[in-house]
Amino acid sequence: MSTTIATENAITWFYACNVQDVPANGGVCVKYGEEQIALFRFARRNEWYASQNECPHRRQMALSRGMTGTQEGEPKIACPFHKKTFSLKDGRCISDPAECAITTYPVRIENDRVYIGVDGASEC
Amino acid sequence: MVSYKFCEKIISRLTTNKAEIVVFGEEPRPAYDRVHLSEFFAGKTAEDLLMAPASWYVENNIRLHLGDPVQQIDRTAKTVHSYKGITESYDYLVMATGSAAFVPPIPGVDKKGVFIYRTIEDLELMRDYAPRAKKGVVIGGGLLGLEAAKALLDLGIANTHVIEFAPRLMPRQIDDSGSRVLENKLSQLGLQIHTNKNTSAILGEDTITGLQFADDSHLDADMLVISAGIKPRDELAKLCGLETGHRGGIVVNEQLQTTDPFIYAIGECALYNGMIYGLVAPGYEMAEVVASHITGTQKSFTGFDMSTKLKLIGVDVASFGDPFVSAEHSRSVVFEDTMKGVYKRISITPDGKHLLGGILIGDADAYNMLLQTARNKVVLPPNPEDVLLGARGGSSADAGPGVLGLPDEAVICSCESISKGAICAAVEAGNETLDAVKKCTKAGTCCGGCVPMVKDLITGTMKAQGKYIRNVICEHFAYSRQELLDLIHLKQIYSFDEALDHYGHGDGCEVCKPVVASILASLWNDLILDKGNDTVQDSNDRFLANIQKGGTYSVVPRIPGGEITPARLLVIAQVAMKYNLYTKITGGQRIDLFGAHLSDLPDIWEELIAAGFESGHAYGKALRTVKSCVGSTWCRFGLHDSVSFAIQIEERYRGLRAPHKLKSAVSGCIRECAEAQSKDFGIIATEKGWNLYVCGNGGSKPQHAILLASDLDSETCIRYIDRFLMFYIKTADPLTRTATWLNKLDGGITYLRNVVVNDSLGIVEDLEKEMQALVDKYKCEWKEVVESPELRKRFNHFVNAPGHKDPSIQFETMREQKKATDWK
Incomplete structure (x- = not known):
């Protein structure tokens, strides 16, 4: 089975798992080649983040095993x-501005299947 | 310091930045904190000690000339000339030249190995010399001398002596009895104190080898620090013809003006009313007066209370008001505990109404309150000793009205001279946190000593405004934990989502989710991974194991009372070997198995459960372990069978979730081998039954448990524990251990005893029933997971590659076992 279904704007959407x-309100870890992506x-x-x-x-x-939540409506x-919190909108560390930001990825749902969009150029 | 404070104060008063400020300093660096100078040897750097970096001066348009002292003042032309040749004109000149160390005229003070203790450069010289010194001596047993002695200890010179000319230490602050207590305390810390000693010569060729005293005794030494007092730096003032005192100091009036009205003197160089003020707080007050005067407000300096509190080498020393009032004008109350090294003396007016002053050694917690009581002439309670000792048992006497009873003018923060009125006004204006008040008023920003009083004022002012102060959980739930627990109970809510729908808003967060999860578990004792509640559990609860460095987990099977058969020990060993786990005995008489992969957890537990083990709940805010000594079955001193009772108790409360973890222990006799008095609830056997102790704590702030009831039979003991635990679960704030809960409980242990033992609230029957319901509902949650394929599936690292382990996990070997690779 091919994991890649479409390529547009240099984004590769790969199939991660099914919605269920x-x-x-939790997360899982998705294996993408040698990379690990946290999916929330x-x-x-009714929103998805990665x-x-x-x-x-x-x-x-460890982020996939963390606790999801919002701060003034912003998903984190x-x-x-150590309970460092990161925005899932832009990846910045909310609890400690000195901490590095995390990379975020777009997510798409089609027919109960979850796809994560990775940068086509840097695909491993 | 005072010069810096003056700059700060004048800048804040200048509405337009018209004034030009130029600062000349002799030392090579900007103003630094001399009060905390000794911390230089305890690891602080010169930069840490700066009042503000050089950039601060730039930002505020202050021209700063360092290493360039003014050498001449031309009062007619109103100019100054500096060492490096700069000439500046002035409208106003402020002299904050401070003081130099006073070096007594003893022959030999110029020998190598003799130091003074004043500037960072002095400290650097001492630091460089100290490695070759074995025996250090400080001349001067005053405040600075003792600071210098601490510096020598910090520099690694364990054999350090202090020489004082007067018959006691700190002769200006404390009395003979206080000095004896202090000497005792300091000698326990390694300082040898010699009072009544007059140094007549410093011995040695080029380098010091010892000291000769007037009484013909002598002392070997290879390093000497002279700290015998200060001498105001008034040479520049003398040079330009300003009046100075005959023992030093630039004479100033109430506006801190010298005999030239355009020249002011502030800080330790100023002589007001025949007195030099060698403390930082009066220096700051002088800066304030001059800054006001120059900018057109009238303020005057009329002397300053020399009350002071400090920590000398870990010992509290404080004196306030007039500590030396004569016996004919006062009565005194003295408290002395030579065991603990505590001495307290207060002087009160002969009619017993007002506090005049006092001395506190070894324990100065009451300093702020006593100082305010003296300063504001607060009327003392009927038994004046209560202000010193606190109201004691038997009487309901009030130990004074507290900080809220002070008048508005009472100065709370003496460093920044902020009054009670100013702080309360800031709170009323909406600054309702300590940080906000600090920012708004500057109170508590210098030495921090007044912070507890500022906090009390914030709470008190808010209460007075009718604001109900409560700890709401977070932005998603505007309730305290106790309120939310009652609502969830009343409405029979079983999941986080329902709770959010009914009583919250938004999506929840890492704060409210575990709180609600804990409440649900404490109320219903359902499987915590059910009803969508798995993702609101803290990570450890979600995976029923403790996450460790690297992302593996540790597994702790329950070993009730610490009793285990060899056969079961063998099972643990086999499981550990099969799954390659690191094993360690825990502090709670159990065995911890570290380094388990997430996907191995269900298999590990399947084997443990098959051998009769169950979850130890080491991952939960729940009952952990009931430790026991071996008790009367084997021990020749044992009064009762502590092991059997510990097992009974551990099995009763296993799996009980609470606002925080719970630990317990049972000791078979008063030797207390199980350390029951350090537990949330501890039981000690007596001749007649069991003594029950509650609310103890180990950890970072150890606290002994307090006796709740004595000589109980086993059944009553358990009923009391039922009531105690249930009452704690229902009323404590999130993540509050029983010790902290009790500390905050109004009425303390007396109230708790009334509720639990005397049923003052009429709720014990309910509490017992609720606890019994939880006990009856207990199931081993690992057994439920192991038996459910659906639940087992969640114990995988990758959702799309079940069974694959996290390839980033790595181990190293140490003492024949594995350990997690250290993180960066």
């Missing part, structure tokens, strides 16, 4: 290690 594989389902808002799985603070592959993820 992701717990409501904000069921109450980011790098590695928390930049101590470089732990809290790392389970």
Whole structure:
């Protein structure tokens, strides 16, 4: 089965999993080649977000196991290690402006299938 | 420091930036904090000590000339000439030349190894010399001398002596008895104190080898610091003909003007009313007066209270008001505890109405309150000793009205001279947090000593405005934990989503989610991974294991009371070897297995459960362990079977979730081998039954548990624990251990005892029923996961590659076991 379905504007959309594989208001980790991408389902808002799985603070592959939430409406993820929180809109660290930002990815749902958009140029 | 403060104050008063400010300094760096000079040896750098960096002067258009002292003042032309040849004219000149160390005329002070203690350069010289010194001596047992002695200790000279000419230490601040207590305390810390000693010569050829005293004794030494007092830097003032005191100091009036009205003197160089003020707070006050005067407001300096509180080598020392009032004009109350090294003396008016002054050694917590009581002539309670000792048992006497009872003019922050009125006004204007008040008023920004009083004023002012102060959980729930628990209970809510729908808004966050999860678990004891509640659990609860460095987990099977059969030990060993786990005995008499991959957790537990183990809840804010000593079954001192009772208790409360973790222990006799008094609830056997202690804590702020009830039979003991735990669960704030909860509880242990033992609220029957319901509903949550294929699926690292382990996880080997690779 091919994992790549379409390429547009240099974005490659790859199939990650099905909607029901992701717990409501929680996250999972998706394997994409050698990369790890954290995928989040904000069921109450019917929104999806994706980011790098590695928390930049101590470089732990952990964000997918973190707790989702919002701050004044902005979706965020809290790392389970030290509760650093990152915006899922722009990836910046909300709780500590000195911390590095995380990479975020677009997500698309088609027929209950979840696709994550990665930069076509930097595909590994 | 005073010069910097003057700049700060004048800038804030200049509405337009018209004034030109030029600062000349002799030292090579901008003004620094001399009050904390000794911290230079405790790791602070010269930069850390700066009042403000050089850039601050630039930003405020102040021209700063460093390493360039003014050498001449031409008062007729109103110009100054500096060492490097700069000539500047002035409208007003402010002299803040400070003081130099006073070096007594003892023969030999010029020998190598003799230092003064004044500037960062002096400290650098000392630091460079200290490695070759073994025995250090400080001449001067005053405030600065003791600071210098601490510096020598910090520099690694363990054998340090202090020589004082007077019969006691700190002769200007404390009395003979206080000095004895202080000497005692300091000698325990390694300082040897010699009072009544007059140094007559410094011995040695080029380099110091010892000191000779007037009483013919002598002392070997290879390093000497002289800190025998200060001498005002008035030479420049003398040179241009300003009046100076015959023992030094530039004479000033109430406006801090010298005999030339265009020249002011402030700080330690100024002589007001025959007195030099060698503390920072009066210096700041002088800066304020001059800044006001120059900008056209009338303020005067009329002397300053020399009350002071400091920590000398870890020992609190404070004196306030007039500490030396004579016996005919006052009565005194003295408290002395030679065991703990605490001495307190207060002097009160003969009619017992007002506080005149006092001395506190070893424990100066009451300093701020006492100082305000003295300064504002607050009327003392009927038993004046209560202000010193606190109201004691038996009487309901009030130990004074507290900080809220002070008049508005009372100065709360003496460094910045901020009054109670100013702080309350700031709170009323909407600055309702400590940070906001600090920003708005500057109170508490210097030494920080007044911060507890500022906090009390914030709470008090808000209460007075009718504002109900409560700890709401976060932006998503405008309720306290206790309120939310009651609502969730009343409305019979079982999931986070329902709770958010009914009582919250938005989506929740990492603060409210675990709080609600904990409330739900405490109320219903359902499987925490059910009803969509899995993703609102803290990460450890979500995966029923403790996340560790690298992203693996640790596994702790329950070993009730710490009792385990060899056969079960073998199972743990086999599981650990099969899954390559690091093993360690925990502090709670259990075994922790580290380094388990997420996807291995269900398999590991399947094997442990098959051998009869169950979850140890090490990952939850829940009952952890009930530790026990071996008790009467084996121990020749044991009164009762502590192991059996510990097992019974651990099995009763296993899986009980609470606002924070819960630890317990049972000791079989008063030797207390199980350390029950450091636990949230601890039980100690007595001849007649069990003593029950509650609200103890280990950790960063250890606190002994307090006796709740004594000589209980086992059944009553358990009923009391039921009530105690349930009451805690229902009323505590999130993440509050029982010790902190009790500390905040109005009425403290007496109130708690009334609720739990005497049923003062009429709720114990409900509390017991609720606890019994939780006990009856207990199930091992790992057993439920192991038996459910759907739940097992969630224990995978990759959603799209089940069974694949996280390739980024790496281990190293240490002492024949693995350890997590350190993070960056």
